[in-house]
Amino acid sequence: MLRWRERWSTARALWSWLVRIGHEDPRVRRRGRVLVIVAASSIVALIPTMFALMAVLPDWWLSTTLITGLCLANAAMIALARAGHVTVSAVALLVLNFSATLAGVLAEGHASNAPIFLVSLVLIAGISLPTRALPFALVASFAATFCLPLVVGGRTEPVAYVELLALTTVVATFATLMAGVNNWVIDRSFAEAERLTAALQEANADLEDRVEQRTAALTAALSRSESLAGQLAELSARDPLTGLYNRRRLDEEFDRVASAAQEGECVSVVVADLDDFKRVNDTLGHHVGDVVLQRVAGALLTGSRASDVVARTGGEEFVLLMPDTRSEEAVACCERLRGVVAGLSFDDVAPGLRMTVSIGVATGGAGSAAAEMREMLVQQADEMLYAAKRSGKDRVLSCLWQAAPS
Secondary structure, three states, rough: OOHHHHHHHHHHHHHHOOOOOOOOHHHHHHHHHHHHHHHHHHHHHHHHHHHHHHOOOOOHHHHHHHHHHHHHHHHHHHHHOOOOOOHHHHHHHHHHHHHHHHHHHHHHHHOOOOOHHHHHHHHHHHHHHHHHHHHHHHHHHHHHHOOOOOOOOOOOOOOOHHHHHHHHHHHHHHHHHHHHHHHHHHHHHHHHHHHHHHHHHHHHHHHHHHHHHHHHHHHHHHHHHHHHHHHHHHOOOOOOOOOEEHHHHHHHHHHHHHHHOOOEEEEEEEEEEEOOHHHHHHHHHHHHHHHHHHHHHHHHHHHHOOEEEEEEEEEEEEEEEOOOOOHHHHHHHHHHHHHHHHHHOOOOOOOOOOEEEEEEEEEOOOOOOHHHHHHHHHHHHHHHHHHHHHHHOOOEEEEEEOOOOO
């Protein structure tokens, strides 16, 4: 069963290839398919005829040569039609059939059967040529019917010559009418099909345009949504007053830095606290305190390195995370920041106001768990901060922390 299905599929593929006409006009393609079918049918009919003649005729070679030539001629017409040269193929088919009719008249010595074959030329012309060519095919059929008997001395036995002409006129005219109606109906059908196809293509183009517009709108909306989500995520990670990272984002960054730290690298944590900030809020008001916090935050952010993480963890306390930074580097950076804060001016909101900052620094080596490192470094940096406060404020103190071996 499977083998028969494979054979049927192969036959269908071969047939589809055979009737594929290389032309843009659907009417020409339709006539080309008809020509291919007629020529292929002729070949199919001629081959068994050739073998039959070989079996019964003593001089079979002449018939075989003739039939082989006809098969080759039909194959050439199939090739012409498939290449899109449908009119050339149709004319060749008509010439071939007329030649066969002429050969039959000469072989039989009379033209009594010629009108039957000549009428077939009108039918072939009707299905293979444009409608405007039908009158010429009809005139050619009349002329051939009138002239062919003259080739054999006017013999049309057993039919009278006048009756033969009358019969040919009626049959050929009817054939022409049928061929014309056939072409008109098919051309109308193709025109309607083209109209429907054009309408369908226009509808598909409109649908594709709408889908494209909708897709673009959805893509833009998705992009805006992703952008807003990113902005919200960023806002949720920042302190609303100063714009610095908050404690949650600081913890995330600490985990990232600790995980990326290579063996032998040092991580420094800086805790900075404004000196006597409560006095500013109590005596000058919270609006001045907010300005102080914003300007100090800006000084810390611009004065730190690009790799440092600067966060406000609450009140007047700030934390800096310095990846791959040894203690002396961290202290030098903090001394610079301390000087920058001390030089800030707030005369526009509180004339004569100056602020200082106390800083604690803790440095530890990579190799321990991120949570343990964060907890211990922040704790020791806090202790250094409090020691700086007790020592007179406006200073930087540091210590080293080494994780216990695992």
